[in-house]
Amino acid sequence: MNRKKFFQNISFISALIQLQKIFSNPIKISSKKKSVLVIGAGISGLACANKLQQNGFDVLVLESDTKIGGRIKTDYSLGIAFDQGASWIHSPKENPITKLAKEAGIKTFLTVNDNVEIYNKKGNLYTENYIDTLTINYKNAQEEIIKNGDKNNSFEEVFKTLYPKKLEQPFWKFMLSADLEFDIGGDISEISSLYFQDDEVFEGEDVIITNGYGKLADYFAKGLNIKLNSPVSEIDYRSEKIITKTKNEIFESDFVVLTVPLGVLKKKIIQFSPNLPQEKIDIIQNLKMGNVNKFLLLWEKAFWDTSLQYIGITPDTKGKFNYFLNLKKFTEYNALMTFSFGKYAYISETLSNSEIIEEIMGHLKIIYGNKIPNPKNLLRTKWGENKNAFGCYSFPTNGTTSDDFDKLSKSVNNKIFFAGEHTSTKYRATVHGAYLSGLREAEKILNYI
DSSP, X not given: OOHHHHHHHHHHHHHHHHHHHHHHSOXXXXXXXXXXXXXXXXXXXXXXXXXXXXXXXXXXXXXXXXXXXXXXXXXXXXXXOEESSOOEEOSOXXXXXXXXXXXXXXXXXXXXXXXXXXXXXXXXXXXXXXXXXHHHHHHHHXXXXXXXXXXXXXXXXXXXXXXXXXXXXXXXXXXXXXIIIHHHOSOTTTBXXXXXXXXXXXBSOOEEESSXXXXXXXXXXXXXXXXXXXXXXXXXXXXXXXXXXXXXXXXXXSEEEEOOOHHHHHTTOSEEESOOOHHHHHHHHHSEEOOOEEEEEEOSSOOSOTTOSEEEEEOSSTTEEEEEEXXXXXXXXXXXXXXXXXXXXHHHTTSOHHHHHHHHHHHHHHHHOTTSOOOSEEEEOOGGGOTTXXXXXXXXXXXXXXXXXHHHTOOBTTTEEEOSGGGOTTTXXXXXXXXXXXXXXXXHHHHHO
């Protein structure tokens, strides 16, 4: 054996010995205080970790991503704050995120939904009276869906029964995608006809974050012990102490708080010993993880009416770049943000950047003419294939009930606790829902002790 191979073998054996030491001697978070391992550094995990640490627990947060925040994620690469996930504080009066956002240095802007112009696929503007009338009819239709809904039928199935011709009408397609699918996260073919609108809201008109929602995650992370790039593969809770494994480390703790998104739970990335209760497994399998994607486009000069908040178009394909948010309204940047909803959210993830620009510009040219320039920059999301989330937010579907979200929050053996927007019936699919769920689980542990 030559000298080089000899030392390579020595290094390999040494590495094996080190790994053996790691896996035979789990890392103890604490030997004196009660210890908690929080899995996931999204807002629910950070809120829970903060609460427990303030009450004397030794807390470690494991995050699979290379940065904190989870689905609160801000991209500053183009100068403008592009929030890839959460963007709004919904109904800010009495919403706990409002106060926390101010403490974190977050700036907001009131988005007025009525400040909008909507065009048909020929570039003709819908009149205000037409929009108002159709909007009232749409709200009335939602109430009829709830009255006639059935646990095992989707919104689309009941809608087709009640209004067989409206699903093909352009403005109805627009409302069903830009309003309903945006709000719920899923396609109308999967949204529950009974429980799509039974969550609760606070008061006040929504405000959008203008300088990055990520500041909120940074605010919560101060003083916490967080290990990034540490995806969990196994949780063993058969003994008094819980053993949690990542790729290269093993951790021992008294409690585990699992805050990973529903999409991750559905993929069965984390193995449990013993298995989770069958009821919880069934709920995880049955509830759905939605998908909404965002596309930020930047130009040298604005060619649209910058006094507008929103611009809409009613194309043939439902959910396809039909709604534009004018960022020039509250930033210095000549930027528009558009979206893909429902089934088209997944289709958009298969398209290249150039194909995305071509499709979006096709809609904008219908409104503003063929001479408008292409954007100089594009930023986009692909939440459906994001390995740390596999979607945007959870929603009730056929065969499920709203109670399933609360059932997901039930702890297992007073050892494994569950938090996240998907564990809240009242406030699912929201930042405040995630935040409050983190506090809820922290309180459970405090009360148990």
